[in-house]
Amino acid sequence: xxxxxxxxxxxxxxxxxxxxxxxxxxxxxxxxxxxxxxxxxxxxxxxxxxxxxxxxxxxxxxxxxxxxxxxxxxxxxxxxxxxxxxxxxxxxxxxxxxxxxxxxxxxxxxxxxxxxxxxxxxxxxxxxxxxxxxxxxxxxxxxxxxxxxxxxxxxxxxxxxxxxxxxxxxxxxxxxxxxxxxxxxxxxxxxxxxxxxx
Amino acid sequence: xxxxxxxxxxxxxxxxxxxxxxxxxxxxxxxxxxxxxxxxxxxxxxxxxxxxxxxxxxxxxxxxxxxxxxxxxxxxxxxxxxxxxxxxxxxxxxxxxxxxxxxxxxxxxxxxxxxxxxxxxxxxxxxxxxxxxxxxxxxxxxxxxxxxxxxxxxxxxxxxxxxxxxxxxxxxxxxxxxxxxxxxxxxxxxxxxxxxxx
Numbered sequence: 419x420x421x422x423x424x425x426x427x428x429x430x431x432x433x434x435x436x437x438x439x440x441x442x443x444x445x446x447x448x449x450x451x452x453x454x455x456x457x458x459x460x461x462x463x464x465x466x467x468x469x470x471x472x473x474x475x476x477x478x479x480x481x482x483x484x485x486x487x488x489x490x491x492x493x494x495x496x497x498x499x500x501x502x503x504x505x506x507x508x509x510x511x512x513x514x515x516x517x518x519x520x521x522x523x524x525x526x527x528x529x530x531x532x533x534x535x536x537x538x539x540x541x542x543x544x545x546x547x548x549x550x551x552x553x554x555x556x557x558x559x560x561x562x563x564x565x566x567x568x569x570x571x572x573x574x575x576x577x578x579x580x581x582x583x584x585x586x587x588x589x590x591x592x593x594x595x596x597x598x599x600x601x602x603x604x605x606x607x608x609x610x611x612x613x614x615x616x
Numbered sequence: 617x618x619x620x621x622x623x624x625x626x627x628x629x630x631x632x633x634x635x636x637x638x639x640x641x642x643x644x645x646x647x648x649x650x651x652x653x654x655x656x657x658x659x660x661x662x663x664x665x666x667x668x669x670x671x672x673x674x675x676x677x678x679x680x681x682x683x684x685x686x687x688x689x690x691x692x693x694x695x696x697x698x699x700x701x702x703x704x705x706x707x708x709x710x711x712x713x714x715x716x717x718x719x720x721x722x723x724x725x726x727x728x729x730x731x732x733x734x735x736x737x738x739x740x741x742x743x744x745x746x747x748x749x750x751x752x753x754x755x756x757x758x759x760x761x762x763x764x765x766x767x768x769x770x771x772x773x774x775x776x777x778x779x780x781x782x783x784x785x786x787x788x789x790x791x792x793x794x795x796x797x798x799x800x801x802x803x804x805x806x807x808x809x810x811x812x813x814x
Contacts, residue, residue, distance in 0.1 A: 421708070422681045428666040431659045435644050446633050448705055450663055451670045451679055458667040461629040462660035465648055468626040469656040472649045481649055483620045507646055510619070 425451070477548070479524040479541050481506045489522055496520045498555040502545060502574065504528045504562060512560060520558075523548065528566035529573055537573060545574070549581050556584040563590045563608070623649070675746070677722040677739050679704045687720055694718045696753040700743060700772065702726045702760060710758060718756075721746065726764035727771055735771060743772070747779050754782040761788045761806070 421429065425447055432443035450458055474480070475487035478500075482488060489495060489509075499520030503509050509522050527540040549557065557578055561567035571587055578585050591609035592601055601609070619627065623645055630641035648656055672678070673685035676698075680686060687693060687707075697718030701707050707720050725738040747755065755776055759765035769785055776783050789807035790799055799807070 422670060422679065422686065424662070424666040424669045424681060425679065428662045431662045434655075436647050437640060437643065442635055444705060444708065445635065447666060448679070448703075449634050450666055453667065455667055457632075458663055462663045464622070464626045464629045465656055465660045465663075468622040468645060468648055469651065469653055471622045472620060481620065481623065481646070483622060488620065505646075507642060510642065 474524075474526075478522045479526055479544070480509055480522055494519070498553055499558065500545070500548065500554055500556070501558040501560050503560050504567065504570075508560065508562075520556075525561075525570070528561060528564075529570040530566045531569075540570075542574070542577070546577065549578065549583065554581075554583055556586065559585070559587045561587075672722075672724075676720045677724055677742070678707055678720055692717070696751055697756065698743070698746065698752055698754075699756040699758050701758050702765065702768070706758065706760075718754075723759075723768070726759060726762075727768040728764040729767075738768075740772070740775070744775065747776065747781065752779075752781055754784065757783070757785045759785075 428447040428450060429440075429443045432438050432446045433440055438446070450461075453461075471483045472481050473483070473485065475482050475485055475490055477486050477490045480487045480489060484491065496519050500523050501509075501512060501518060501520055502523045502525060503512065504525050504527065506524055509524055512518050512522075523541065523545045525540040525542070525545070527535055529535060529537055529540065545557075548554065557574075559571045559574060561571050575585055575587075589612055590605070591612050592598065592605060598606070626645040626648060627638075627641045630636050630644045631638055636644070648659075651659075669681045670679050671681070671683065673680050673683055673688055675684050675688045678685045678687060682689065694717050698721050699707075699710060699716060699718055700721045700723060701710065702723050702725065704722055707722055710716050710720075721739065721743045723738040723740070723743070725733055727733060727735055727738065743755075746752065755772075757769045757772060759769050773783055773785075787810055788803070789810050790796065790803060796804070
């Protein structure tokens with residue numbers, strides 16, 4: 419038996435989303451059919467609304483309905499610090515800590531030679547422009563501890579050096595609650611390397 | 617920072633879907649914003665179309681755009697066997713094996729006293745009606761090996777006994793590729809109990 423056509427189509431769309439495999443896609447599609455009709459309509463509208471209304475802040479490239487975005491236009495924010503992240507989701511993760519009150523810069527990607535992504539493909543020159551124009555005192559690099567993140571951090575570190583501002587990188591080490599004996603060697607090595615004097 | 621409103625709304629909708637947690641919901645919502653607009657429109661339409669066009673077969677309660685459904689109206693199917701499943705997704709799983717060529721009956725649930733689901737809340741009487749009316753020779757119970765599935769199988773077994781037809785249940789035991797030493801006790805116990813003479 420083939421899936422009935424509208425179901426097959428919906429499963430296909432769900433499957434195109436990240437981290438949704440064929441089984442989950444099927445479960446989601448079947449769930450949609452069981453949902454009340456008005457909820458399905460609301461969901462469909464939410465999809466279209468998110469797509470049409472949300473764009474990127476032309477200053478920091480955060481996703482937002484407004485330009486400048488909520489962070490850039492917030493007068494209580496410390497405008498002398500810029501935290502550089504790879505993607506909007508990283509910005510959101512940092513916002514959730516409630517520990518950071520400066521501005522952001524979303525690179526919209528990381529340097530990855532094997533994927534053909536160079537510095538010109540991400541928002542590097544826009545970062546330099548901001549650092550150059552405004553009264554920025556510190557740039558915090560908060561990129562993933564991956565090959566691409568490291569490469570991008572190194573590259574940005576070099577580029578930003580001439581500006582004579584503080585450049586920092588978030589700490590890599592043991593996550594809270596982890597046990598030393600189960601940590602992988604890379605993490606342990608970075609934790610040792612990044613040891614802090616007491 | 618709060619999520620920009622259309623994003624927050626979309627995240628909320630994704631999170632209502634089964635097996636989608638807050639992190640996945642955020643990732644999916646961000647992905648939607650990055651997708652080309654026409655693809656988002658197509659996805660939204662697929663949702664609405666699936667909901668409006670798909671209904672339930674009034675014979676076997678399979679999801680379908682047609683009534684009777686594709687299985688019930690397929691003349692090549694063996695109409696003397698009915699395989700009873702809990703949900704449409706179970707029917708689909710069996711169809712994928714390509715080993716079964718009879719009809720189905722989707723109960724649309726399993727008996728679960730703690731959830732307040734009794735025999736009258738699922739499609740039991742419709743099954744009895746079918747067995748009574750038509751020339752059914754065998755009913756195969758293919759319900760989950762769970763407390764609810766077992767209870768429902770037992771109940772249906774008793775109800776169907778007077779019809780003097782063959783009633784069977786799918787085998788429970790070690791899954792293919794499993795290793796005996798890692799099997800849980802319940803599975804091993806069922807595998808022993810269900811041993812087959814060679």
